[in-house]
Amino acid sequence: MPIMFGRTIKRPPWRQCKVGSRDDLQVGQALNNKVMELQEQDFNFTIDTAFTKEIRVERLPKGFKMPTIEQYGGTIDPEAHLESFKFVMLFRGASRRHHVPSIPLYLEGLAKSTEWFECLKPRSVSSFVQLGRAFIANFMSSRVDRKIMANLLAIRQRSNETLRAFLTRLNSEALKVWDLDPIVKFQALRSGIRDVELKKSMIMDEPADMHNLFSRCEKHINLVEVLAAKQEKEREPEKKN
Structure with a gap:
């Protein structure tokens, strides 16, 4: 023995x-x-068994080097991570099939646990979309609350808010809306501003595009700030007297 x-x-x-x-x-x-x-049987023996044969036998292009992408630890928006991951992989020349087995390589901490993979049925994942849905569903608690276009249209410039501050806030909220139509952003800006002269300018001479729109707003903001500074300077002698 x-x-x-x-x-x-x-x-x-x-x-x-x-x-x-x-x-x-x-x-x-x-x-x-x-x-x-x-x-x-209807459970995973290994992570690899969740992928179909087509995914498992897929090979990366010759000379392909895995890109440097921030590791996902389960605390940030999973959709944002997948979008970043997809963009970099496509830019490097990898097909969508190559994305699938590569996702686990960019996980860390608790997100690296295979438990959520084990919930996938054997040979059930044949595309990036399928694995992406499972990934988002598992890390749903970290998902950022997405705004809809109606939320953007409801934003109004506050009485004590400068036009510059309002545009900054509007742009920040616009980033939270998926597939935002530029027309909706234009409508939100036009209906949200308090400056009558600028609003009248947009109605009488509608900007050709968003660049033209914000360029006009920037000019108007500069004009308002110059006039305000001039008025403040003119009031200084009165204060001394």
Whole structure:
């Protein structure tokens, strides 16, 4: 009997056969059969079994180097991470099929746990969209609350808020709206501002595009600030008197 750390242990029955013996071969075959049996059941034996054969045999382009992407730890918006991941991979020349097995490489901490993979049925993932949905569903608690276009249209410039501050706030909120139509952003700006002269200018001479719109706003802001500074300077002698 083998001795380990001063203790006597018994070999399990399946280890008592000699290497290369018929019994050993039979045990090996039985283990292989068990693995195949487990893979046929409705749960993952390994992460790899969640992918279809087409995904597993897909090879990266020759000379392809995995890009440097920020690791996902489960605390930031999963959609934002996937969008960044997808953009970089496509830029490097990888197809969408190459994205699928690469996602686990960019996980860290609790997100690196395979538990959410184990919920996927064997050979159920054949596309980036399918794995992306499972990924987002698992990390839903970290998802940033997305705004809709109606939220943007409801924004109004506050009475004590400068036009510059209002534009900054509007742009910040616009970033939270998915697939924002530029026309909606224009309408939100025009309806939200309090300056009558600027609003009249937009109605009488509608800007050709967003660049033209914000360029006009910037000129108007500069004009307002110059006039305000001039008025303040003119009031200084009155204060001294």
